[in-house]
Amino acid sequence: MNRRLSSILFVAFVVAALSSYLVYRVAKTTSQRPRTNPIIVAARNLDVGAVIRAADLTTGAWLGPLPKGAIVSKDAAVGRGVVSAVYQGEPVWDSRLAPLGAGGGLAATIRPGMRACAVRVNEVVGVGGFVAPGMRVDVIISGTLPGSGDSGPKVKTLLQNVEVLSAGTNLQRDNGGKPVQVPVVNLLVTPDQAELLSLASNETRIQLVLRNPLDKAVAKTPGIALASLFSDGNTPPPPPKPKPVAIRKAALPHVDPPPPAPRSYLVEVINGSKRSEEKFAAPDQQ
Numbered sequence: 392m393n394r395r396l397s398s399i400l401f402v403a404f405v406v407a408a409l410s411s412y413l414v415y416r417v418a419k420t421t422s423q424r425p426r427t428n429p430i431i432v433a434a435r436n437l438d439v440g441a442v443i444r445a446a447d448l449t450t451g452a453w454l455g456p457l458p459k460g461a462i463v464s465k466d467a468a469v470g471r472g473v474v475s476a477v478y479q480g481e482p483v484w485d486s487r488l489a490p491l492g493a494g495g496g497l498a499a500t501i502r503p504g505m506r507a508c509a510v511r512v513n514e515v516v517g518v519g520g521f522v523a524p525g526m527r528v529d530v531i532i533s534g535t536l537p538g539s540g541d542s543g544p545k546v547k548t549l550l551q552n553v554e555v556l557s558a559g560t561n562l563q564r565d566n567g568g569k570p571v572q573v574p575v576v577n578l579l580v581t582p583d584q585a586e587l588l589s590l591a592s593n594e595t596r597i598q599l600v601l602r603n604p605l606d607k608a609v610a611k612t613p614g615i616a617l618a619s620l621f622s623d624g625n626t627p628p629p630p631p632k633p634k635p636v637a638i639r640k641a642a643l644p645h646v647d648p649p650p651p652a653p654r655s656y657l658v659e660v661i662n663g664s665k666r667s668e669e670k671f672a673a674p675d676q677q
Contacts, residue, residue: 427452430482431462437477439524439557440497443468448483460485472499497577500556506585507556507577510597522558522576527604529553530578530588534595543617549591551609552602554579 432451437443448465462468462483472489489499501507510530522528530550535543556577576599580588591597658669 427454428457429453429463430457431465431468432482433477433479435479437473439473439476439500441473443471443473443483443488445469451480451482453482462488474500497557501579504581505579506582508580508585508588510576510578510588510592510599512574512576512597512599522555522599522601524555524557525604526555527552527602527606528555528578529600529602530591531598531600532591532595533598545614545616547614548610548612549587550580550584552607553584 429450430453431448434447434449437447441447445465448468453461457463462485467485468483468488471491473487474489475487477483477487497507529548530553531546532549533544533546536545556579558574558576578588588597655670660667660669
């Protein structure tokens with residue numbers, strides 16, 4: 392009987408020890424769980440150019456230490472423009488907002504040293520309305536060069552790998568005074584490129600060509616003229632020009648020169664009031 396009681400007590404002691412160990416491990420794991428920190432997140436989708444209001448933000452929990460650039464106070468984001476789209480529930484980072492006082496709209500998305508240049512295109516030339524902010528395009532111009540002769544219109548790639556800031560429409564008036572919608576694409580360019588685009592938009596026709604944003608290579612294109620489109624590489628070359636033939640003059644028969652006229656001397660003889668002339672042959676001809 393004492394042995395049976397001892398066995399039961401021993402088993403109870405082992406079960407209690409194991410239970411205490413498991414409770415200790417769970418308590419230790421709970422005490423080492425990372426602490427959450429408050430962070431500002433978007434309460435709705437924030438588009439590029441929008442100015443943040445207090446109602447656009449809410450507070451969320453970030454597990455672990457906050458990364459660099461995180462905004463933890465609404466006052467640090469209210470009134471600043473959005474330069475990169477922020478989606479609902481996503482943390483608001485300082486790098487996605489314009490500097491304080493820069494405002495919103497398109498101007499807030501322009502990086503220092505760059506310019507926003509508006510290019511007017513139609514739906515076909517503007518790649519069928521597929522141009523969206525953040526895309527990369529090439530700018531191709533076509534027109535007739537003054538004084539180019541009969542070569543016709545020319546096409547040339549003016550700019551490559553240009554970022555699109557925005558794509559929308561502007562209201563303009565036609566010849567009858569009625570308002571019409573004109574598609575306009577704003578491109579992010581350097582000041583030198585802005586001058587090229589301004590001149591090209593007034594003197595040529597502009598077309599935008601979409602490119603892969605990961606493709607950074609600059610293609611070397613010489614451009615093409617209208618006359619080159621109708622040239623056929625299999626067309627036989629033109630016949631060679633005939634070579635000039637040298638014309639030789641016919642040999643003339645040899646003719647002896649005429650003998651020289653005999654030389655003579657003329658002597659004037661004066662006899663009183665009379666004068667006379669006498670002609671004598673030269674001594675070597677006598």
